[in-house]
Amino acid sequence: MFDWxxxxxxxxxxxxxxxxxxxENVFPPIPSEVIMPVAGYSAGSGGLNLVAVIVAGSAGSVGGAYxxxxxxxxxxxxxxxxxTARWGRWLTIEPQDIHRASAWFARNQERAVLIGRLVPTIRTLISIPAGIAHMGTPRFLAFTTVGSVLFCAALAVAGYALGSQHKLVSEWMNVGTNLFLAAIIALYLYRVVTFRRGGRRISSGRGELQGK
Structure with missing residues (x-):
């Protein structure tokens, strides 16, 4: 899989x-934790330019977040x-996830967007409450870009460091990538199967919460 x-x-x-x-930011077929290290690895082995890899990855990441x-x-x-109650099963997003992300965003605003882009489990989710709150587009894109660049750069540099050790790492990277993707798929299927439609609901467009 790694070679592919x-x-x-x-x-x-x-x-x-x-x-x-x-x-990947819209619906992840291959997680960014695989894409960017592989791209960085290709740069380290001479196939691509590391800075351009980071720019390309960050641009795609910002586009998905937007x-x-x-x-x-x-x-x-x-x-x-x-x-999310109706279709969230396939994105593994529950209504409760939206509430938690919205509450965190309300407390942290710009910091929530910046930090959220660095956390794999909420990188995409944090963009939704930012939009719901009508955060200014320039501010959203600015903080999203900074967070995305930091995230992509960290992964790409990690892969780049392995580029000079092609023969040493290629075999175990194949195994490691296969295991990682298998774990991601297993986790996705688990969340699909255990998805709950229930949860709290919104009583008005202002975001007031009421128990079910």
Whole structure:
């Protein structure tokens, strides 16, 4: 799997990295924790430029985050909650997740967006309450970009450091990547199976909460 992803990244180049990261932020077929280290690894082995890899990955990541920001902004809290109750199983997002992210965003604002982009479990989710709260687009994009660059750079540099050790790491990276992807798929399937439609609901567009 590692060799396949490496070949894909090198064949599609920076545009491919950007597209993979954009799609990963919308619905992750391959997690960013695999995409960016592999892209960095390709740069370390001489196939790509590290700075361009980070820029491409960050651009795709920001694009995916902006998609969810627009979803939150257009739908509002009550409609987002209803949508997650109905369709959230396939994105493994429950209404309670929206409430928790919204509460954290309300307390932290810009810091929530910046820090949220650095945390794998909420990197995408934090964009929704930012949109719901109608956070200014320039501010959202600024903090999202900073967080995305830091996240992508850390992963890419980690992969880059392995680039000079191609023969040493290729075999165990194949095994490690396979195990990591298998764990991600297993976790996704578990969340789909155990998804709960229940939870708290919104009584008005202002985001007042009431028990079910």
């Amino acid at each position: 992803i490496t070949a894909l990244v090198e064949r599609t180049g920076y545009l491919g990295i950007a597209i993979l990261m954009l799609v 998609f969810w920001y627009l979803v939150g902004k257009r739908l509002g809290l009550a409609r987002v909650e209803r949508a």
